[in-house]
Amino acid sequence: MATVDELRAQRAALDAQIKEAKRAERLAGKAPPWGPEGAALYRAVGEAIRSTRLAQDMTQEQLAKAVGFLRTSVVNIESGRQRVPLATLYDIADALGVQAVALLPRNEDV
Numbered sequence: 001m002a003t004v005d006e007l008r009a010q011r012a013a014l015d016a017q018i019k020e021a022k023r024a025e026r027l028a029g030k031a032p033p034w035g036p037e038g039a040a041l042y043r044a045v046g047e048a049i050r051s052t053r054l055a056q057d058m059t060q061e062q063l064a065k066a067v068g069f070l071r072t073s074v075v076n077i078e079s080g081r082q083r084v085p086l087a088t089l090y091d092i093a094d095a096l097g098v099q100a101v102a103l104l105p106r107n108e109d110v
Contacts, residue, residue, distance in 0.1 A: 040110045046080040052102070
């Protein structure tokens with residue numbers, strides 16, 4: 001027979017799985033609230049940030065620390081799931097040692 005602590009641990013694991021499944025269902029096939037055009041823009045910005053960061057052998061953790069974010073925010077920005085405020089874009093550009101314009105796509109690319 002399982003102990004109370006074992007049952008609590010099993011329940012916590014199941015609760016986490018349920019929470020993740022609900023999140024995945026909610027996000028499946030949904031365009032972000034800023035629309036498909038905005039989604040392309042933020043994906044392009046995120047890809048530029050990722051490629052610049054990788055070219056400098058910088059980790060997501062290092063970039064996050066440099067701009068005062070959590071690593072998960074950098075993950076979400078790089079994937080285009082999180083919108084980047086203009087001031088934050090400049091902070092990221094400074095941390096990467098580039099001009100902010102280097103992280104923006106051309107108009108015709110989005």
